[in-house]
Amino acid sequence: MEILMSFLIGIIFMSATYLMLSKSLLRIIVGTGLLSHGVHLLLLTMGGLKKGAAPLLGQHAEAYTDPLPQALILTAIVIAFGITALFLVVAYRTYQELGSDNMELMRGKEGNE
């Protein structure tokens, strides 16, 4: 399962990278969202999959899955959400102010001439 997951994560990273390299600001944000999914899955996979019951002591199981990666991912999900939300509002304001979502048009002023 871990090997299969590794390939899946690779595919997610690939798609995310391609999206981030595109011109449209919205697609870039979609890319980052996809990238964070890939990262979260990678964290989970690297912690080992299906080694026991869910990490709840009430289950009285012999073995439990590793709770630490889950705690890390939970933190990461929340942070990624906060950033995505901020990023989206920045994009929304950009649309409002500049009237475009094309990154190629959003260049800084020429610096070195």
Add this chain to the structure above:
Amino acid sequence: MSLLHLAIISPLILAIFIPFVHKTFPKIHTGWFLLPLPVLLFAYFLSFLSTTINGQTTMETLAWIPTLGINFTVRLDGLGLLFAMLITGIGALVVLYSIYYLSKEKEKLNQFYVYLLLFMGAMLGVVLSDNLIVLYAFWELTSFSSFLLIGYWNHRERSRYGAQKSMLITVFGGLSMLGGIILLYLMTGTFSISEAIVLADVIVNHELFTAALLCFLLGAFTKSAQFPFHIWLPDAMEAPTPVSAYLHSATMVKAGIYLVARLTPIFALSGLWIWLVAGIGILTLFWGSFNAVKHTDLKGILAYSTISQLGLIMSLLGLGAASLHYSTIDAGFYTVAVSAAVFHLLNHATFKGSLFMMVGIVDHETGTRDIRNLGGLMTIMPITFTIAIIGAFSMAGLPPFNGFLSKEMFFTGMLRAQEIGFFNMGTLGILFPIIAWVASVFTFIYSMIIVFKTFTGKFQPEKLKVKPHEAPLGLLISPVILVSLVVIIGLFPNLVAPLINTVMASILPGMEFDVHIYHWHGFNTELFMTIGVILAGILLYKFMPKWTGVYTRMPERFSFNSAYDNGLAAIQKGANRFTNAYMTNSIRTYLIYIFAFFIFTLGTTLIVKNAFTLDTSNVASIHAFEVVLVVIIAVGSISILFAKSRMTTIILLGAVGYSVSLFYAIFRAPDLALTQLVIETVSVALFLLVFYHLPKVSRHEETRQFKMGNAIISVGVGVVVTMIALSAHSGKAFDSISQYYIENTYKKAAGENMVNVILVDFRGFDTLFEIAVLAIAALGIFSLIKLRLTRGKEQ
């Protein structure tokens, strides 16, 4: 802190007070407040003369950074004393001269004297420091204060250009000297020059020896305007004339000479040193004297003449170093070159200083320095003319002045070059006297130009800006003192012989000297060479218009100056072009750099370190519905790329997010699944909000072009991530620490949900700052929407 330390620092201390003095006493020329200091310092150093001549070396140490072996150690031996006396003596004369030269109404005198004092202190520090790091610090301070002095008239473009050029070149040399100092420290373990000299035998066989030698020589050659680094000196002539007289003839440009002389006992055991110092020196001598003839600006001639005379001293030091190789056999045979170098160093400071001051007077009284506009000033300015004739004849090497004596000794030294029986000197050594002779002819010619084109010939008052008259007494005092020295040393050279002996003892330690300078040494080769120089010089001077065309044949394009200018411009242009080439201001380009770097470094590390492993022994089993889920996510994320409309994109992202939460459910992570579901819903809602507000102009759904470059990079990132994930999972080194959490979640933290207990108990700090992140994001969003500063201004 001894009195010697105080002597070095006193100019720097006085520099602090100069602006206040200048402000408090605006009626009195600030230079008068300065004048006593160099006079006192000169007297102070003079008091060391008798003890130093008796072979005593004064050493004083002041701890600075003792743990690093950096201490302000002052060492006063013959060489240091000679330089200290030159610096303070000529310093006093230059200050006196500048009082009459610079107008107290028109010039910013406070700045001028602060810079001059900085320079004086720095120069004293250079010649008296025994610690190389301290020497380097003072060395850079001389470059810095010289920069300030050259650019003193900073409203002039040429001044700024000259200051920048000299700064770039001398600092380049200074930094390579710092490299040499560090290399020497690596070889010897000490920054002290006197301790390094003892270890000279060890150093010469060390692998870092050549590198250190080249670094030091680069520093010395740039400072002393040796070929091809001489180009800054003529442009430094934009400085006020007292500065040119002081820095660019008598003191700073001799710092390189000082360094070479000081390090001779350390490095001269190698043939490379002898060859480089003597070879570059003789080349500089020739090139400087050859180029001096073509100039029409008096200061330009003197600048090239300084370059050439510095080359002369340098080549003598190089050849004289050969005597270190013969400790027993007639040691005095080669040491004559060193004694000539020291003698000429002293002579050059006297006659060049007076010549610069003479040019300053001519400039001051006629308003021009161009020899094409000058002429016939002999009867108008008789004293200045006398100064010029003595200085220039001494420079040309005519009897009975001191230049004649040192030139004779110079020829002797050069003639003995071919006797040096090693480093191929036997065959190539014959070149030294020949080049020296030719250079002396040119020296003779430009010396004559200085005197006769300025003071004889037709008087052209219509070309002069002011009506010329003899200079005031104050301006004449300093050059008269210097030319009297020229005459006195010329007539009674043995007055300075003991000093020369002492200086030589510092350059060539462990040897005994008895220099005795004769006016008449019989009909020997040197005398005939001098007669030849005079005859050829007179002939060439007479027929100058016939052959000066040779200078126009040398295209300006290939000169060292244009090489420097074009090189500097090319560096700036190249850097500009380079920056503009990779800084495209497009986020896509920068992301490509980042991703490509990611692929390259991690990919090559995987390959080079042979790190890729695949171990299937520790993997979980696969169920059919898991495969279905994997396929859903894979297809979902890939099809986002091909989605034509933005709506599809967002829905597909949501589908992937919900599938991921299903994965969390399968992999026994209920809290994650819950959070992911909620957050994905909110995120999709936000995406839709943004989508709704897209501007109408770009609302039209443009087709997504396929880009090969992007595709390659994306596939690369995916492959590298997969490979790293596989290797990381396969090569698991040790067990997780989670057993502790599983055991103690209830026992110590009174909870049953392990993930929650970790989040708020075991690792509660993470959660605290994660809350902070959310708070900041919320505030950020709020202010982004509410704050409309620019729009408010526009409306």
